Amino acid sequence: MGNGSSRQDWGGTALPLLLLEHPSPKLATPLSDDLLAVIQEQVLPQLALAHGARDGAPGDAADERTPPTDNEVALLATLAVEQGLVGALGLVASLLRQGLSIESVLLLLVAPAAQLLSEQWLTEVRTFTEVLAGLDVLKQVAEALKVS
Numbered sequence: 001m002g003n004g005s006s007r008q009d010w011g012g013t014a015l016p017l018l019l020l021e022h023p024s025p026k027l028a029t030p031l032s033d034d035l036l037a038v039i040q041e042q043v044l045p046q047l048a049l050a051h052g053a054r055d056g057a058p059g060d061a062a063d064e065r066t067p068p069t070d071n072e073v074a075l076l077a078t079l080a081v082e083q084g085l086v087g088a089l090g091l092v093a094s095l096l097r098q099g100l101s102i103e104s105v106l107l108l109l110v111a112p113a114a115q116l117l118s119e120q121w122l123t124e125v126r127t128f129t130e131v132l133a134g135l136d137v138l139k140q141v142a143e144a145l146k147v148s
Contacts (some may be wrong), residue, residue, distance in 0.1 A: 064100075068095065076109055084137055085137050092141055092145070105145060107143060
């Protein structure tokens with residue numbers, strides 16, 4: 001773990017681990033080393049294997065489920081603000097396991113969730129600080145899913 005690198009290679013699939021180095025400001029305490037190890041060694045490799053094994057590259061596979069619903073977009077925005085990175089990654093991991101492609105997660109879930117947070121700020125549903133924290137979490141989710 002302690003190599004200081006922001007990327008790790010799992011069977012030819014490199015995933016940025018920036019999210020592990022910069023925990024969400026919404027967390028009361030930084031993620032414990034044990035939790036970081038579980039995310040880095042178990043969650044992210046499983047996601048990479050699940051989506052990297054199809055046609056050789058993550059996200060190349062067609063979706064095996066319907067696109068994210070408006071409720072799932074709203075849930076991701078809420079989780080990003082209220083539960084931080086752990087909550088947001090939990091939802092994303094669940095949708096990936098259900099067969100949603102990485103591209104669909106990024107384009108049809110993360111991007112609309114960011115837009116929703118912006119709209120919530122403009123309508124004064126959320127404070128600027130909440131929106132900023134939520135957008136930071138969504139950025140970390142996107143970085144975790146990007147493949148070089």
